[in-house]
Amino acid sequence: MQTILSTNQLYKRYLDKNVISDVNLNVQQGEIYGFLGPNGAGKTTIMKMITGLIRPTSGQITLFNQPSTTSSFEIRKRIGSLIEYPIFYEHLSAYENLQLHCEYMGFYDHKAITDALELTSITEPRMKPVKHFSLGMKQRLGIARAICTRPELLLLDEPINGMDPVGIRELRELFHALSKEHGMTLFISSHILQEIEHLADTIGVIKEGRLLKELSMSQIHSQHRDYI
Numbered sequence: 001m002q003t004i005l006s007t008n009q010l011y012k013r014y015l016d017k018n019v020i021s022d023v024n025l026n027v028q029q030g031e032i033y034g035f036l037g038p039n040g041a042g043k044t045t046i047m048k049m050i051t052g053l054i055r056p057t058s059g060q061i062t063l064f065n066q067p068s069t070t071s072s073f074e075i076r077k078r079i080g081s082l083i084e085y086p087i088f089y090e091h092l093s094a095y096e097n098l099q100l101h102c103e104y105m106g107f108y109d110h111k112a113i114t115d116a117l118e119l120t121s122i123t124e125p126r127m128k129p130v131k132h133f134s135l136g137m138k139q140r141l142g143i144a145r146a147i148c149t150r151p152e153l154l155l156l157d158e159p160i161n162g163m164d165p166v167g168i169r170e171l172r173e174l175f176h177a178l179s180k181e182h183g184m185t186l187f188i189s190s191h192i193l194q195e196i197e198h199l200a201d202t203i204g205v206i207k208e209g210r211l212l213k214e215l216s217m218s219q220i221h222s223q224h225r226d227y228i
């Protein structure tokens with residue numbers, strides 16, 4: 001298997017406090033990587049560094065075998081992400097929001113957008129403005145936006161948060177399909193093991209800004225549950 005994303009001695013400091021310390025994580029191509037940690041552990045901060053939204057204080061991020069810098073747009077185009085709550089052009093429709101995003105990313109494909117809307121079960125009328133969408137539907141639309149450019153790597157920050165049980169089941173099926181049928185690599189954060197344990201191939205456990213362990217699911221089930 002090929003490593004698609006790795007970090008080496010990654011640090012992020014705010015004022016005089018290291019919120020991320022010496023994180024070395026490895027994500028293999030095609031896998032679902034569950035990024036598990038309590039609130040405030042540093043999950044969002046790491047995902048923002050991976051997607052180039054913020055810069056590391058020190059350390060390296062390698063994406064697709066290339067050193068990542070915040071200016072490398074060619075690398076960013078290969079990543080889809082939903083980090084924190086999605087913001088849309090509220091007066092535009094779902095399709096129009098995705099179209100604008102695709103045009104900005106330099107990849108506009110009508111079929112890719114309709115596929116993304118279908119995969120995320122967005123069945124709203126085509127012209128309905130996003131301001132009339134429910135919160136759950138906006139969360140789905142955020143995922144649709146993240147996949148409509150057909151990225152190789154998909155980063156989702158607590159995507160299951162706030163979804164109802166049916167929505168959770170549908171999203172799990174979607175993540176499984178994106179990984180196993182569409183060949184995407186998924187990096188999904190959560191603060192609840194049960195949300196990702198039946199989905200993930202590997203789990204990275206983060207606490208107080210440090211990566212405690214990276215474990216395959218079989219290791220978690222057999223011996224290392226005390227890390228969670």
Ligand code: ATP
Pocket residue numbers: 014019037038039040041042043044045046191
């Ligand atoms: P949550 O699930 O609550 O979002 P998290 O694991 O994603 O938690 P982060 O949001 O990455 O955690 O936050 C990690 C730590 O960094 C927290 O202590 C947070 O207060 C701090 N932090 C994050 N952003 C900033 C900032 N811009 N300035 C100062 N401290 C910050």
